[in-house]
Amino acid sequence: MRQTYGKLLPGMRISDLTGKLIVIEGTDGVGRSTQINLLKPWLEELGHAVLDTGMARSTLAGEGLKRAKEGNNLGRVTQSLFYATDFIDRLENEIVPALRSGFIVLTDRYVYSLMARAFVRGMDSKWIRSIYSVALKPDATFYLRLSIDQLIPRVVFSRGFDYWESGMDVYPGRDMYDSFCNYQTALMAEFDRLSEEYKFEVIEASADAEQVFEHLKAGIFRALESDSRKEYISARGTKTLSISDLTANEKVAPAAQTANAAKFESVLRSIMAHSADGNGRTAQQQK
């Protein structure tokens, strides 16, 4: 059953959100967008409709936020609230409608990044949590983690220092390198705390992209197997799932079958494909 972190926005129905909300989190430069660019075509190939979204991409506030960041006069409270506006616009107009249509929503960062950034800037925890109490709980959150030493070459040698990525507004150091290290270290500490609290699946992002991708695939399979589909999938026990298993199970539990029939098929296909790979969970379970 879909839930929020405590409060529901006016007019938002969440009982019929059949899609899956998958969150990719992590600090700057850990390879989130690289992974999303791999995951999206992979999921689509398996027959899932995918919506990808990310911070500062809302129709309402995306442009305004970018403009506001061009100057150096965006305050800390204002910044937190501008991002909250952007997030809620995407939640109401992209994420929720997509989940209602049965999409897999892949989101590049979620409320956790916004919380971490706000905490590093001294915002009150209760205040931020109250704002995001209206956010949906995701089906899975993957936290791509890198140490600061590993992060520096990835970010700095590829695209140079950015004012905001270096947290110049909070850690004005002698130069951007000092600021970058202080800021990203503080962010990581917040992410680590959030990871414990919200039970992120931690993936070591120091591995090469291919390995990280494999980890993510396995994790996403687990997320897709949960909830309403669980009763069907778990019925397969330790043997390989076949079409006949699925049809048989559908007779046992007819309630959700019509609504989810199309989706079962795509899940089934993904499981079959994954199993055929020989490197996924299904295969592991057989051992």
Next chain:
Amino acid sequence: MEITPGSRFGTFEVLLPVRSLGRETQQHRDDGFPGRLFIVEGIDGSGKSTQLSLLHKWLESKGYGVVFSEWNSSPLVKDTTKFGKKKKMLTAATFSLIHATDFADRTEKSILPLLKAGAVVLCDRYIYTAFARDVARGMDREWVRELYGFAVKPTVAFYFRVPLETAIGRLMDGRDELKYYEAGMDLGLSDDPEESFRLFQGLILKEYEKMISEFGLTVIDATLPIEVQQTQVRQIVKTQLEKAANVRVQR
């Protein structure tokens, strides 16, 4: 006394979104800010802006450093609000958040630093406008109050109280067509803008009435002659400024 989240200013709960801001807000309550903050509230047509501009002129003539800040006027945010309104893409939640963002920018850049500098800050509409409108639009009462937990508590919050029909009568005399959000058309109360406006203002009025005791608003009878209201307002402001030793006078 250390103020922690959950502490209250009168009936107003403090949430301290910025830890340092929290300390400053505490000082403000203890009259630690040299400046003073006076704000006006009321439904459209209550005459509050007229009263505030008369107060502004009077304070300037007395030599105070006076700064005026208007609802929805942050140079960083107002274009986004305007865009959202024009495209009718604001929901109750994003309407609430974008106005809070605008208010945050004005708090961080002008209201708070100017109070520290010893100015008299005047605001046309304050957090109570958001509380009234957002709740009328269906937002959770408590959520909206927490959202504005970073606001500085005004020295005096004037509420210009006027019956709905009087306010609407004043407004409808030779004014332009009502705008979509102004008329509360997004609430779906009525297809007729004027009727929708009437119903929406009624809801807002109800929220204001509840806030009088919740936040200790200073009620001014806005049906009285303008001069009478202004005399009352000036008397209250004068009393406050006489108590404020550190307000800066320009000459």
